[in-house]
Amino acid sequence: MEVEKTPEKGKLSYLQYPVKGSDRRVTVATTRPETMLGDTAVAVNPNDERYGDLVGATLLLPIQNREIPVVADEYVDPQFGTGAVKVTPAHDPNDYEMGLRHDLPQIVVIDPNARMTEAAGEGFFGLDRYKARERVIEQFEELGLLEKAVDYEFSISRCERCKTVIEPLIMLQWFCRMDEMRELALGLMRKEGKPHFTPQVPYEKVYTDWLENLKDWTISRQLWWGHQIPAWYTSDGRVFVARSEEEARAAAGTDELTQDQDVLDTWFSSALWPFSTLGWPDETDDLKTFYPTSVLVTARDIIFLWVSRMVMTGMKFMRETPFQDTFITGTVLDKHGQRMSKTKMNGIDPLDVFDKYGVDATRLVLASIGSTDTRWNDNQVEAYRNFANKIWNAARFCLMNSEGASVGRGFDASAREEWALHDRWIMSRLNKTARETNDAIEAYQFHEAVQTLYHFFWDDFCDWYIELSKQEVSAEEASDERSAARSRLLSVLEQALRLLHPFMPYITEELWQRLPGVDESLLHTAYREGAARPTIMLASYPQADASLIDERAESEMQAVINLISRVRNIRTEMNIKPSERVRLIIASPEESARSVFEASREQMARLARTSEILIRERLEAPRASARAVLGGGAEVAVPLEGLIDFETERARLSREMEKLQKESAKLEAQLANPQFVERAPAEKVSEIRERLSDITERTRRLTETLEAIR
RNA sequence: GGUCGAGUAACUCAGCCCGGUUGAGAGUGCCUGUCUUACAAACAGGAAGUCGAAGGUUCAAAUCCUUCCUCGACCACCA
Numbered sequence: 091m092e093v094e095k096t097p098e099k100g101k102l103s104y105l106q107y108p109v110k111g112s113d114r115r116v117t118v119a120t121t122r123p124e125t126m127l128g129d130t131a132v133a134v135n136p137n138d139e140r141y142g143d144l145v146g147a148t149l150l151l152p153i154q155n156r157e158i159p160v161v162a163d164e165y166v167d168p169q170f171g172t173g174a175v176k177v178t179p180a181h182d183p184n185d186y187e188m189g190l191r192h193d194l195p196q197i198v199v200i201d202p203n204a205r206m207t208e209a210a211g212e213g214f215f216g217l218d219r220y221k222a223r224e225r226v227i228e229q230f231e232e233l234g235l236l237e238k239a240v241d242y243e244f245s246i247s248r249c250e251r252c253k254t255v256i257e258p259l260i261m262l263q264w265f266c267r268m269d270e271m272r273e274l275a276l277g278l279m280r281k282e283g284k285p286h287f288t289p290q291v292p293y294e295k296v297y298t299d300w301l302e303n304l305k306d307w308t309i310s311r312q313l314w315w316g317h318q319i320p321a322w323y324t325s326d327g328r329v330f331v332a333r334s335e336e337e338a339r340a341a342a343g344t345d346e347l348t349q350d351q352d353v354l355d356t357w358f359s360s361a362l363w364p365f366s367t368l369g370w371p372d373e374t375d376d377l378k379t380f381y382p383t384s385v386l387v388t389a390r391d392i393i394f395l396w397v398s399r400m401v402m403t404g405m406k407f408m409r410e411t412p413f414q415d416t417f418i419t420g421t422v423l424d425k426h427g428q429r430m431s432k433t434k435m436n437g438i439d440p441l442d443v444f445d446k447y448g449v450d451a452t453r454l455v456l457a458s459i460g461s462t463d464t465r466w467n468d469n470q471v472e473a474y475r476n477f478a479n480k481i482w483n484a485a486r487f488c489l490m491n492s493e494g495a496s497v498g499r500g501f502d503a504s505a506r507e508e509w510a511l512h513d514r515w516i517m518s519r520l521n522k523t524a525r526e527t528n529d530a531i532e533a534y535q536f537h538e539a540v541q542t543l544y545h546f547f548w549d550d551f552c553d554w555y556i557e558l559s560k561q562e563v564s565a566e567e568a569s570d571e572r573s574a575a576r577s578r579l580l581s582v583l584e585q586a587l588r589l590l591h592p593f594m595p596y597i598t599e600e601l602w603q604r605l606p607g608v609d610e611s612l613l614h615t616a617y618r619e620g621a622a623r624p625t626i627m628l629a630s631y632p633q634a635d636a637s638l639i640d641e642r643a644e645s646e647m648q649a650v651i652n653l654i655s656r657v658r659n660i661r662t663e664m665n666i667k668p669s670e671r672v673r674l675i676i677a678s679p680e681e682s683a684r685s686v687f688e689a690s691r692e693q694m695a696r697l698a699r700t701s702e703i704l705i706r707e708r709l710e711a712p713r714a715s716a717r718a719v720l721g722g723g724a725e726v727a728v729p730l731e732g733l734i735d736f737e738t739e740r741a742r743l744s745r746e747m748e749k750l751q752k753e754s755a756k757l758e759a760q761l762a763n764p765q766f767v768e769r770a771p772a773e774k775v776s777e778i779r780e781r782l783s784d785i786t787e788r789t790r791r792l793t794e795t796l797e798a799i800r
Numbered sequence: 801g802g803u804c805g806a807g808u809a810a811c812u813c814a815g816c817c818c819g820g821u822u823g824a825g826a827g828u829g830c831c832u833g834u835c836u837u838a839c840a841a842a843c844a845g846g847a848a849g850u851c852g853a854a855g856g857u858u859c860a861a862a863u864c865c866u867u868c869c870u871c872g873a874c875c876a877c878c879a
Contacts, residue, residue: 102879119879133879167878175879184879245877291817292804296874299803303875391874425812427872460814462805463872467812469828476827476841487838537814541826556838564837655845662845668834699836753823765859774820774860781823 102242103227104172106235107132110148110157116141117237119171121244122181122257123230124222127154127210128199131177133188136162138173152235153226154211161192180260200257219257264310264319264352272304274405275398285386285401285416288534289461293393293418300394309358316353323348361399364412371407381408385415385534393418417534421463422456430466438466450594451475457593458540477544478597481590484552485601488583491563491576496607497584500577511650511689512558514643516582519550525634527589543590551586554651555579558693580605584612585632595627602626649683650690653726656718657698660728663742664716664735671701677709678724687724713799717743719791721784736799743796750789757782 103123106115116132129151134141145162165188166175179189180196189196199210206214206222214222230236247256278284279298287293310319321331322338325346332338339345362370368377382404388397397416404412422438424430430437443452451474501509501517509517523546530539556563562575584605591598602608603626610618617628657674666672674694678684687694687705695703711717711727714734718726757778760766767775 121879165878170878172879177879182879184877244879289817296804300875394875421873423872429873458814462813465812467828469812472841473827476839479841480839483839483842485838490838541814545826552839553843658844659846662833665833668836668844749823756823760860763859767859769859770820777821785823 098244098246100242100244100246101239102171102244103230103239104237105152105176105230106237107149107151107158107176108235109144110150112147114144115235116144116149116160116174117172118174118176120176121242122223123226124206124210124214124219125178125181125199126151126176126226127206127214127222128178128180128197129154129158129176130179130189130194130197131158131161131192133161133163133166133175133177133192134173135166135168136164138166138168140168140173152233153229159192161188161194163188163191181258183258186258186260196260198260200259202259202261204257263308264321264350266307266309266358268304268306268402271402271406272301275401276301278401278405278411282411284411285397285413288415288417293390293416296390297393297398301398307355307358309355310350310352311355312351313353316356317359319350319352319354321350323350357395357399360396361403362407364400364404365408382411383413385417386413387417387419389421390418415534418461420459420461422459423463423465425465425467427463427465443471447471447475448478448596450478450597453595454478454540454593458537460535460537477548478594480548480552481587481594481597481601484547484556485583485587485604487556488576488579489604492580492606493576494568494573495576495580497577497580497605498607498611500574500579500581511643511647511686512555512693513578514640515647516550516555516578517638518640518644519546520582520585521634521636521638523550524585524589524632525636525639528631528633531592540593543586543593547586547590551582555582557697561692561696577607580607584608588612588626588629588632591626591629592631599626602629646686649686649720649722649724650694652720653687653724654694654697656720656726657694657700657728660716660718661699663738664728664730664733666730666733668699671699673729674698674700674703675709675711675715675727675729676703676705676724677707677726678705678722679707680723683722683724715799717795717798719746719788719795721788723787723791725791725795739799740796743792747789747792747796750785750792754782754785754789757785 100121102119102121104117104119105123105126106117108115118132120126132149134145136145141160144160147160148157149160150156151158160174161177165184166173175185177185177188177194178197179186179194180198181200186196188194197209199207199214200219201207204219206217206219208215210217210222214225217225227236227239248254249256276298279294287297320333320338321329322335322342323329324342324344325348328342330338330341330347332341335347335349338347364383365377365381368374368380370377386397386400393416400412404410421429424434424436424438426436428434428436440452447468451471454474454477455471501513506514523542526542527539530536530542556579559575559579562571563579565572584602587598587602587605591602609624612630613624613628614630653676657672660666661668661672676684676687678687684705684707687703691703691705694700709717709725709727712729712731714731714736715727715729716734716739717728720726760778761775761782
């Protein structure tokens, strides 16, 4: 963590060590020649034929004139370098391991200040490590034992902060034994599947793999910042580990104690967070109430550092998982796909983003980033800033027209059958939205939750519901109908704000407070009594009312919406100015469809900007009309005497026809395949048949239409 | 070296776990109109993708499997 690796250029020196009692020399390669002063062996691979006869032989370590053995060790890669490795147990982690395996002495030749120790010998003692490196090379040259020195690029460990090159050193440290805690965590995952990771693939495996390979944990750090190690020493060197200095004194039988200067690894302290913050080790009310917690939201690289350790200490001290679930977020990268870092200076300052686009918009962006990495782009924030603006303006419209109205009124539950189509529709959409949003949040599908809310608010509520109800809502004269319509508008808005609140806390609170009729009754039951003032923060999160989900209303409203859209499309394609009103002829063989259109006359007229609407069983329109075929056998014609350009209209309809034919060709091919009809589920097959027959019907009508203007 | 992710419209991303209901989507950008009294940070309409490549499984593949290519991450580290 605190060490960073950088590839750097250096020299790889080939040093020769004479074999005792022979003329042979063994060549070893090293990037740190000064460490040879602390060599206690040379290792070769046991299967390396070049050195087979040398295993067990004794070498004469130059300069030091010390005798060191040749040992065989699997660690050595015969393909690399000379196939012989100098072993410096005191200054290299791998060499240390080898040293243990072959029972080699550890000779410390570099001290904590990177100067050579007395053990480095006369002539080196007190010397800076790099000076020592030069001198070692010089002496090898003089002795004729320097075979060569070649340029070499290798990775160097540097301190993350000060960039000083790190030298491995043997030091006394405090360790935490991990075997028991590891088993506790692994057992929890095996037996209860906790903590449950989202996404489960691949993070559950990442987590368990890491635990399975866990070694004892070095928990002491030579820093000043942190919890000091609870170990005390007596003047004669005895050590007492205790909960407090008092305990240590009692145990030691003396007051003359010095506490260990080291501090705990910050992650050790953090590992206790889920319960230490709740008052542990005291059995506080907070601890009883809030442990275990529900979910930890965090980044990938924290799984090892923190998640696993909280689980282990939680299991050890609380005997229970610290959290049920872990949600792993993606990482926000810069626009080139690079990780943001202080050294690269490619980070984004959230405060700047807040200033530019607002806190809610920023939060919405971050909330909708899933578990894959994503590049930061201002566009997304800007889009959500626009969304916030949209919410603001929609609410402004509702409030401008709120006289005589109040949240919670308007939707008379006893008279649902009498609600207008668009009211039944918006309530259905609202409740579906609530259902989908709750489900999405439950499954940690935040992106989906945000998308659902975004489209409900913008598309359903703003683009359609407000427009559909505008006439009644903004009537000049006050009336019960007007108040009811206004109340319905406010009620839908109010619930939408509550649904949006976790994602956009500020704007929703600001607006919610202003709505007439918000009071304690909207608060979550836990807060209904005693709340100083209603706040959206304590309001209950809207849950879907299944009885208000009305598929029929949705499809009927959709038919009207489609019709309006088609007429708008015709208007644009035919270059009809917005100010110009057109006549509309709608035809449908279905009585029920006609009555739906009949009921929506006023709205169609306003939103499609028409002067007159005729609704009939059969389409009888002037030749000079633009037409469109809708689903369910309905057709619409826009008479355009003198305005229509038949060439344009034919082209428009032909494009339409092409689309239909492509689609029907696909479906026909599918049905022509006997394997499909035989093996696919029956409902799938009949669904395709239905779709095809619908398309065939539309194609037929379109053909007629095309012929009519020939 | 080990492990794992990503590649879908010009850009940033959903969808993939659990194959067919998304007759491939969103936002931005682009094109054409419009200041229609909530909103031009908007409204209305439109164009745009053989879902990295090649195979395979299947009646059916963006979705499952294999291989490859290109990016990226993490872990371990070579004297």
